[in-house]
Structures are given as C-alpha cells and as structure tokens.
Amino acid sequence: MLIYLIKRLIGMIPLIIGITFISFIVIHLAPGDPTQFLSSMNPKVSETARDKFIKMYNLDKPVHVQYLLWLKKFVKFDFGESFSQDRKKVIDKVLERLPVTLWLNIASLALVFIIALPLGVLSAYMKDSVFDKALTIFVFVGFAIPTFWLALLCMYYFGVILGILPISGLTSYNFAELTFFGKIADIVKHAFLPVALSVFGSLAGLSRFSRNSMLDVLNEDYILAARARGIPENKIIFKHALKNALLPVVTILGLSIPGLIGGSVIFESIFSIPGMGQLFYQSVMMRDYPVIMGILVIGAFLTLLGNLLADIMYAAVDPRIRYRKKS
C-alpha cells in the first residue's frame, strides 16, 4: 500500500507540470493582459505607465520564457507575487482564502452524502412507489433550477421577508463582540443558505447514482439467494446490499471535488464569501496570471489528492481490492 501511495504521489508530478503548462498557455491566449486593466481607457494614467508595467511583469518576454520563469519559481514552491496592485505573495492570498472554501465544500460534500445515500437507497427499496416518484421530481427540480436564481430567491425570502437568515458574508459585523456560542451560531446561520443550496443542487446526481447502484446490487444472484434463505429484508438491504452498492458511489467522492471547487466561484460571488472561488473569478477578470496559476495548481493538486483518497477508500470498502504486489 505504501509503495502504491508513493508511486501515485510521484506520478502526480509530471501530471501537475503538464496541467501548469497547458493552463499557462491557455491563460495567455485570452485577449488582454494585466496592464490593460491598470491603464486602459483612463485618461489620468500616463502613456509610459503601460510600458513600465509590461517590463515589470516580464510580459515583454515570449510566453515560453515567461513559463520557464514561472516554473523555476514553482519548483521551489514559490508561486510568485500577484500582479494586482497589492503585490502580495500568491501563496498568502490563496492561504487567506482556502480555509473558507475548504470548510464550505467539505460541509457540503458531507451533507450531500449523508442525505443523498439514504434517499437513493430508500428510492431503490421503494422502487416505483409514490415516494420514489416524488423524490425523483424533487431532486430533478434541484438539478434543473439555476443555482444563482434559487440563491437570490432564498436570500430574498429568508433574509428580507422573514429576516431569519443573513443574506451574505461569512460573519456578522459585530462578530468579534459575540460570545463563543454566539459566534458558532453566527457562522452556522451565515453558512446555512450557501451550504443548503450547494447540497440541493448536488443531490440529484448522487441520489440517482446510489439508487441505480442499489438496484443493480438488489438484482444480483446473492441477494436472491439471501431472500430465498428467508433473511429479513432490512438485513438484506443494509448488511448485504448497501456495502456493495456504496462501492461505485465512493468513486464519485473523488470526482466531486473539482466540481465543488468550480461551483464555489458562483456561490462565493453571490453570497459574498471571501473564498478561493471569488479570488479566482477576480483574478481571471484582472488577468492576474500568477494568482490564476497558483489557484489552478492548488486546485489540480486537491483534485488529484481527492482521486487518490477515493482509490484508498475503494480498497477500504471492497476487500477484493488491495494495492500490493501479487505474491
């Protein structure tokens, strides 16, 4: 297992470098550059300023040279400095915002699994019942409704009309003056809508997936045999079928991570959450290349790590899979 892990981790290195190379080229193919947003269409900005910034950012050099310069720093785990006017280190900018994004995504992911799995299992168990059909409609509504629209609707209803939930942000303005439990309540209240909507949007996929997976397992011969032996239905479902039905679902866990990080861009903008999604969006709009690259690399690393974790969990769930040399 350890050798497998090391192999996988080493295997990530060329993969990450490949991702950075493609990303770098694609980013530079987009029209516009950071200097444009500093100086364009502003009569107060001097003519020479643009040239000065171009030289300062090395934008006068060919793209491959720029990439090599970036890579030289990256191998020393230095993501460089942001092009934006605060000139902050990219790693500081990302670390400032990563915890919020991770926290919200992990909470969403955990809730999606906690809610979607039982729903899927129950749906499979009660196949074609009213519950199954109602659930199908419910989750597909969640899948079909545009998230930003639903978010605004919920913000208006729960925030403005009912006044029971905050509209945006991560904490209240008087957060520092709250008691310990007050702070926890404040965070939970602020996180409620973004997490609930993120979960609602993701339920369809996972619950349908677990339902189908469960149905496949329930049609297996060994379940038929178990039923023939007179084993109670709940025991068949929860002891024999569920474990095997979970197997493909675990794979989804790893594949969900990039999607959730991508989804953060929309959520963090609508809910004014100062996370990595918001930073990424701003950086793309400002053509802040070092920050875009930093976030992409960290995102790619997290995705690869997610896949690795999924594989490890796969082994944990399925005794047939073991990552070791065959004797």
Place this chain on the structure above:
Amino acid sequence: MKRQICLLILLVFIAVFGCSENSDKGEAKSKTGLAAVAKTYGDALVDGSIGDASNLIPILATDSSSHSVASWIYNGLLKYDKNLKLVGDLAENYSVSEDKKVITFNLKKGIKWHDGAPFTSEDVKFTYELIVDDKTPTAYDSDFRIVDHIETPDNYTVKVFYKQAYAPALASWTTSILPSHLLKGVEVTKSPLQRKPVGTGPYKFLEWKPGNSITLVANEEYFEGRPNIERYVYRIIPDSATMFLELLNGTIDMMGLSPLQFAKQTDNPRFNAKFNKYKYLSNSYTYVGYNLKNPLFKDKRVRQALTYATPKDDIIEGVLFGLGQKATGPYKPTSPWYNPNVKKYEYNIEKAKSLLAEAGFKDTDNDGILEKDGLKLKFTIITNQGNSSRSMVAEILQNSWSKIGAKVDIRILEWATFINEYIDKRDFDAVILGWSIPLEPDLYDIWHSSKCEGKNLNFICYQNSEVDKLIEEGRVEFDFEKRKAIYNKIQEILAEEQPYTFLYVGESLIALSNRFENVEPAPAGLMHNFIKWYVKKENRKYIFTQ
C-alpha cells in the same frame, strides 16, 4: 443647648441638601455633556462596494475601490468643494506666479498624521519625489513629470517650479500626500502602509478583512473637526443583486442604484420608510463614436444625419426611466464649463434623410439601404458586455437608423477583447461607450490630434487643427473666464462636426438610510460634508464598546 442642637441640625441640613444640590448639578452637567456627545458622535455608515481595494497607497492603485477608501484616509494639498471649485485642503491657500510657472502653497499649521507625527512641507516634497521615481510603479506620474523642481523654504511653504505653464497642474495637487517619515528609505511596494495606511484624513484605518470589509474609525484630531459618524465600513459584495438585497435588509446603509431599481423596485412604502433616495447628474456621459478613418463617416453630414435620427428622449426614457439628461458635448449641463448655446439636434428623420441625400447617398438598388459610389451605408456598432444600458441603446439606434436607410449590426464583446482587438487596433465602425467627466476640463487626451495613433484615447481619430490649437491654449490659461471661452468654442466645433453623437448624462442614483442627518446634496454629490453627518441617539444602530 437647644439652640446649639438646632444650629447643628441646620448645618447638617445645609450640608446635606447643599451637597446634594451640588451633586445634582454635577450629574445634570455630566448628563448634558453625555447627551451632547451622544447626539453627535456615534454609529457607523456601512457602504457597499462591488470590488475589494487593492492597495491603500493611492498612487499605487488604479481601481476605484482603493481610491474611495483612501480618500477618507488621506488629504491632498487642494480639494474640490461642494460646488466643484478648487479650494485648499492641506494647503491654507495657494498663489500662481506671473509667468504661471511657479505655484506656491502655504500649508495649514498643526495638522498631524494619524500616528501623531506633524505634517510638513517635507511630506509634499517627498510625495512628489516618490511619484516621479522610476522605481515607483505608479500610473499617475505624467502631471508631475513637467515639474522642474520643488522647494520647501520652511515647514509650511511649498514652491512648485514647472518647466512650462500648465493649467491642469492645480488639479494634480488634489493627489494624496503621503507620510515621508514612514516611507522615506523604504521600498514603497514593500511598505506595510499598503495594507495599513497612515494619513491625515478624517478617518483612521482600523481593519481590513480581504474580500469582506474595510473598517475606518473617526480621527479625533482631524483638522476640520472630528467626524460625527464613529465608523465608516466598506463592505465588499461582488454581486450587485446581492448588494441590493443587503440594502433592502438594512445591512448596508448606502448604495448606488440602477435606474430600474430607483424608478421601480424601490418605489414602495416599505423602502421609503427606511431610506431616502437622492439623484444628481453623474460625472459621465455616454456616446456613439464614429471611426473617422472609415470612408462612411468622413462627411460630417452623415454624422449629423445619424445624430438627427437618434431619439435621445426615447433613449433616456426607455433605458434610464427618464433619469438622465441629453448630452451635447463633453461636459455635463451642471458643469461650469458647459456651453448651453451649441447646435442642438432634435430628433428629425426628414432632416436626416435630406442631409444624407445632400451627401450623395441614394438607394439605387431598392434594398432599403442607402449607398454612395458603391459604398453601402451599412456598419456595425460594437459595445462592451456587462452594460445592459449600452446594448439597449444599440438596439434603439439600430431600429431608428434603419428608418433613414442605414443597416446596422450590433456586436457585444467581452471587455478585454473589446479593447485589445477592436479599440486598440482601431478595427471598428462605430462604438457605444462612456467617458467620465473629470472636474479638470482639459480635453487633450481624448480630442487632440496627437492622441489618434497607438493605443491613445482619441481612437476615433478626430483631427481638427483649430480644436488642437484651442486645447493647447486651454492648457496654459489659468483665468477661469478666458479658459471657459476656449472650451465654449471647442464645444461649438464638436457640436457642428459630430465626431460623436453625444447621447446622455445619467443621474447618480443613491439610496441612503434615513437615520443619517445633515445630508446635503450638492453638485459634488452627497458625501462632501460626510464628517458633519450624524445619527440621533434614538436612531442609532451600531454601538461600539472599543
């Protein structure tokens, strides 16, 4: 004995009631004192902003958020008063020499930086030297490059020697003056002041939560008097729909509204019970610019015809819900530089058609599109994505201009593509864009012939030697009336030539919580007397323990 006892009782009585009366008075006094303080100082204004600030050393920042926040922290030598007239800020007064090449500023005495250090002429000299230093990544050095040198004969006098007379120089001294004692000998891009600024302004920096909020606190020693509102909070809300919901919820106190929000979505008793709405002409105008290198637009009669066929009233009514005024030139109607007597183009399709006929355009092949020498009156209007007003204007123009035989296509482009691929490369027919109207009237960057090539801002390539001459004269004329005459003439020429069809000047539409008192709208907007605003004790929303 009895008398002694009576005397004693009397003394005790006097002592007790005398003291209690005194103490009552004292309490009453202190209560009055508290009441006075409570009436003036306190509460916070929570303002909403789409973008976070980037750098709170203003010369290093080009984004409006940074400048908005920094404007509360720093002062310039001069500032614009509520009537948009240049007056002293850190400077008590100023004078211009006979040859107009030397400006002398006499500084106010007793001003302190937020850290307690005294403000002196050395700070002014240092700020100038920092701006023109090649190592300083500032975009605002052009106005200071023409300074020959600066002298500081004493702590409170600054003499600025220019290489040539330059009237816009005065406005350049509204730039924020930076603290030399904190920045001297330090690499400015590494200075902690970028994130924790120290200025002389009405508010001191308190806290910056990136992507979330910036909080400023009243400067008790501000030289114009302590601001009444205890804190100014700048909340970052990237989505404008979310910001509007926060406003409805009362979690932000102030926001610039869209015409739709102002006219329709906030016109209800619930909103009016909590907010006041203000409107005043904004410092920007929207226009259609014609690429004058395109043979279609060479003849001014074509441009005039297009302006005649532009239904400005309908545009203002339909796009802005009536919240704007017609633009006739590069200054807004309330500006002191505005010339109301220029040629006007009331909507007149027949006049437009006859002008086009005069210019030689005819529909020879009966396809509904005019042509001349095989050149059809067919072109594309481009504008940038993300501005729904401009795309609506494009559609109105497309419809209206079709009535005079012009076939118009519309392209909406992402900002970077729009600038890089079309504007900078001069690869367009007509463009809908807007310019902000600076308080300094100089038109050099947008209308002078020399700004036609490269990536300069005269991208329609307007070249008129008379306008060039007038612009150059305006730049060396300090006398208001003489300068005004120059710009009046330029406006007349532009109105006749119609290189742009000037469309409209929109209104700035502000919603502000009605708990703020002493708000006084003026040509400079709402915030010019912000330090005098206050909230009555019973209306206060935020109470600060620290």
